[in-house]
Structure formats: C-alpha cells, structure tokens
Amino acid sequence: MTIEGTMNKQEQKEVLVEACGLSKSYAWGNPWLHNNKKSQALLNVSLKVIKGSILAVVGESGSGKSTLARMLVLHEKPDAGSILLDGMDVIKMLPEQLCGFRPQMQLMHQDASTSFNPRFNAVECVEEPLLIKGVKQIDRHKLALESMELSGLTGQFADRSPLELSRGQRQRLAIARVLVLKPKLIIFDESLSGLDLLTQSHIVRLLLDLRQRYDLTYVFISHDLSLMGDIAERIAVMKDGGIVEEQESTHLFSAPQHVETCKLLSAVPRMSQPREPGHRLALQEGSL
C-alpha cells in the first residue's frame, strides 16, 4: 500500500459520521385552498464528525439545525444525500439492518421531560429504551441504575417521578436514558439552554467526563456561541439550510470568514475580545 493509501485509511478511521449532500424539504399549507408551499429545511449539507471530538452547530432560528440533527440520528430520511457511520451507508440500509445502528446515534432535546412517559418512575424511564431493544427485566433494571449513577443520580432517585425532579436532574435522567444504550454519538439539541449557569456548568462537566471515559463523540446544537467556544473543537455555522462556514473554534472566533458568523459573534458582546478556550467554564468553576 502507498503512503497516500495508508494516510487515507487513517483519516477514514477517525471519521465517525460523514454526511454528504443532505437535503430535506417539507410541504405545508392546505392543498385544498391551493396554498400548499414547500420549505427547504436543508440544502446540500456535508460535514464530518471526527471520533471522540465535539462539534458545535450554531445558527439563527430556522436555519436547519434541528432538521440536520434528526437526519443524523435517522429519525427522518433526507430527500437526497448519504450518511456514513463508521464507513457504512446507513441511508441505504434496510430497516432490519438499521436496528443495530440506531442505538449508536442518540438525540437529546432541550426539554428532556417531553421524552419521559409520565406513568413511569425515573428508573423505568431509563429502562424503556432497553425494553424496546428486548433486554431482560433483571438486566434492564441493573443497567438503568448503573446509568443513573454515572449521570449523577443515586439510587434514591429511582422511584421518583420525573415530574418531581428539578430541570437539572431531569437533564441528568435524560443523559442516563441515552447513555444506557451505549451510543457512539450523542447530539444535544439545545440541551444546555434554559438551565441556570451553575447547573449548566455541572452538566457540561459531567458530559466532558463521560466523553473521556467512554470515548463518546458529541454534536452540540446551540445558540450560545460563547459556551460552544469553550467546549467544541470545531464549529459549523448554518444559514438558510446550509453550512456557510466550518472551522476550528479558535479560528472561528479570531478570523470569521462568513458574514453570518460575524453577525452571530457580534450578537454576543463578550465575544468581541479574544480569550482562552475554557474561559467561561473556568469562571463558573471559580464561582462555585
């Protein structure tokens, strides 16, 4: 094998997810009233997510971030394009082949409570995805308790209703619920939004710790560029269904290339000054 061939193979090995030319449009309106319309939620989006890395996807509301997230975790199929997971084209797979791949890619929403069955207690909520997977009850319970423990919820929370938990505890429960499936990739769609700063910093630290321990790969969807600058290695900026810029975080802040990036940066006054990565987390740690 040539040196070039070896390097290509190495590069290939490091990519967990590779999306190529993803497009998705939605029809809306009332065809009976002849006002049916089409919105292009994604247009020709390509991106790579490197194994073990953190990628942030930022952009104004309606730019297509959540649509991209749903495509990447296979909740919906794109109209066009391909998604390779570990080099395997998951879009072309048959439903029965996909069963083994779906748990590897998990999506967490901003308000985790919407994904919990209100009739279940906390540990049952974590067990639920294992039940769907066909895991035996005794194993389910043990795995769910372990996952809760890893997420910072001790056994005393097992019998509690998710509705009785604080917002931060519910996010921990949601983390336990995705973690129990042993995913490779977790996409957090605004999952850190709406938390008070202290809880947010605790959750971020937990996620960074779990990433190291379990070799996880994260995609954070957020409007908080400041926080993303602290935790993500690369940042992709979306506008009107496309990625207009993707760069290493530090470069994005010091030398933004696209007018949309400049617009997002100017909307965060404190970002006008260059700073060290981890600055905000360090501040929060100091204030604990």
Ligand SMILES: Nc1ncnc2c1ncn2[C@@H]1O[C@H](COP(=O)(O)OP(=O)(O)O)[C@@H](O)[C@H]1O
């Ligand atoms: N199920 C849907 N039906 C119709 N339009 C949709 C649907 N999902 C998303 N869209 C449209 O696609 C565009 C991108 O939406 P979304 O991905 O939710 O953006 P973001 O997460 O960046 O706010 C928006 O114009 C939105 O209205």
Ligand SMILES: [Mg+2]
């Ligand atoms: Mg969204």
